[in-house]
Amino acid sequence: MxxxxxxxxxxxxxxxxxxxxxxxxxxxxxxxxxxxxxxxxxxxxxxxxxxxxxxxxxxxxxxxxxxxxxxxxxxxxxxxxxxxxxxxxxxxxxxxxxxxxxxxxxxxxxxxxxxxxxxxxxxxxxxxxxxxxxxxxxxxxxxxxxxxxxxxxxxxxxxxxxxxxxxxxxxxxxxxxxxSAGPMSGKRVLVTSGPTHEPIDPVRYIANRSSGAQGAALAVALRDLGAEVIFVTGPASVPPPAGVAVHRIETAREMLAAVEAALPVDAAIFAAAVADWRVENSLTQKIKKVAQTSPSITLSENPDILATVCAHPERPKLVIGFAAETENVVPHATAKRLRKGCDWIVANDVSPATGIMGGSNNTVHLITEAGAEDWPPLPKSEVAQRLAARIAEALA
CATH class of the missing domain: 3.40.50.1950 (Flavin prenyltransferase-like)
Structure with a gap:
């Protein structure tokens, strides 16, 4: 090349x-x-x-x-x-x-x-x-x-x-x-990935089990199609790919700031598993265990990054959300697409028995205005390649 x-x-x-x-x-x-x-x-x-x-x-x-x-x-x-x-x-x-x-x-x-x-x-x-x-x-x-x-x-x-x-x-x-002279050449794409960590005190935090593997695979697939990729990642267990602009964050509010700073883009894919809540009264010193007492933690709702971008004055042409569900996967994801205002939702069942969170395979459903497409079980890399090809087609 x-x-x-x-x-x-x-x-x-x-x-x-x-x-x-x-x-x-x-x-x-x-x-x-x-x-x-x-x-x-x-x-x-x-x-x-x-x-x-x-x-x-x-x-x-x-x-x-x-x-x-x-x-x-x-x-x-x-x-x-x-x-x-x-x-x-x-x-x-x-x-x-x-x-x-x-x-x-x-x-x-x-x-x-x-x-x-x-x-x-x-x-x-x-x-x-x-x-x-x-x-x-x-x-x-x-x-x-x-x-x-x-x-x-x-x-x-x-x-x-x-x-x-x-x-x-x-x-x-x-x-x-x-x-690269791929079909995404000249396109600028934002991908969020990984979990967010919401601090309770300097050594404890609220998080989830996301590894960041699917988001990283998406960044690679889009990069290989010639796109300029802005990769906003939480503290994932998989490293970010080479050849993309990496922005590391910890919290949901930091992720929102990084996302808004990256706009405008042609497409935005929100694969990150953002914590819904943060600790309102997080402490600067470690909470000490005291006999017969429990610390009081007050939770506040984090900003809705997907909904914010969908309503943003610089809304991308194509906005894709992810829905990690443990039951009623397609109905919940369909409702989420309408509620958030995004174009597509990639839904999957993350029940512990599936092994998807932290695993190398995924089974997704692509929810669009036309309905739900059920994809077969695939390696996360192949899910990413299929989705990247659909994104390229939509932006053509």
Whole structure:
């Protein structure tokens, strides 16, 4: 898929820049030509010599290099590749991209290009979760910029959380997806997945048994059809797939905020098993067990994410909900579709005897305006592929 493709790789100024050396190696092994652009801050982490040696091409650094301007001006350079990749995309770089800055070679190329752009964000977890960064990310997505990562994990600063740049193989998958000519190419799709955790105190929470496997499989199937996938996931037991924009959340209210920030999209699939209630009086300290007394917990209803999006001014063309039932599956799901205002409902029986929650198979019923379709028992991956094909058909 990458043979003969030209990728301009803009290496930003973050500790994750070292991963770009392996990314260049993988891109060239896959048959791509890499045009390397190294920011001034990027040279603090990797050297122009190492980048040039791996890319087999000179490194572009200076906007005002007269020799380069004579041979390959910045406008020509901005359009010389099939795709521009920014890795690591620091908080500063994302802010400059959002604001349309052009004060160095990298930002000038990004502003002047007419080619697609993919970013791999990387920064401290506080910087990543800051409202300004999240606003910038939402605006970049609205401008058509795609993203991969970041992941959660240990950071160079000693903290742990979301902000680690995606691994080179994940970025490679996201790059390959850019060149997919599938039926969902050019479509932007939101998928929610996994459970939510509603805190009781710092060590206890209300949750459910969702593994996130079906939501992850849907994200993969849609990605493989060429869609740009925004994947909003709770603390699932299965890892998120590569090649999609991952947004990790804990609570239902955080999921709603991430969903609204992702709009507009062409389709939204709500596969997450969101907790219906949260603890109104959650505590900041662990509740201690005291003899002959029980703690008092007051529950409040969580926001209805599916209903909110169905009534949203930027409602997607296609909205799909999931209904996990233990009895009267089709009647309850049919009523839910009408009550929420969504287009389709994917219903399944999650009674303990079915083994669906946490298992690898699923038996679903697709509820639409035309009625209910009963699908046979299938692996969750095949359920996802069938549903993705129907989504592609509906959006065609």
């Amino acid at each position: 990458l043979a003969g493709k030209r990728v301009t790789l803009i290496i930003g100024g973050g500790i994750a820049a070292y991963k770009c050396l392996d990314l260049i190696r993988q891109l060239r092994r896959a048959g791509a030509e890499v045009i390397p652009v190294l920011t001034r801050a990027g040279t603090e982490f990797v050297t122009p010599l190492s980048v040039a040696a791996l890319a087999g091409m000179q490194v572009y650094q200076d906007l005002f290099d007269l020799k380069d301007e004579a041979e390959m001006g910045h406008i020509q350079l901005s359009r010389a590749a099939d795709l521009l990749v920014v890795a690591p995309a620091t908080a500063d770089m994302m802010a400059k991209m959002t604001g349309g800055h052009a004060d160095d070679l990298a930002t000038t190329l990004l502003l002047a290009t007419d080619k697609p752009v993919l970013i791999a964000p990387a920064m401290n977890l506080r910087m990543w979760s800051h409202p300004a960064t999240q606003r910038n990310l939402a605006q970049l997505h609205a401008d058509g910029v795609r993203s991969v990562g970041p992941n959660s994990g240990d950071m160079a600063c000693g903290e742990y959380g979301p902000g680690r740049m995606a691994e080179p193989d994940e970025i490679l998958s996201a790059i390959a997806a850019q060149f």
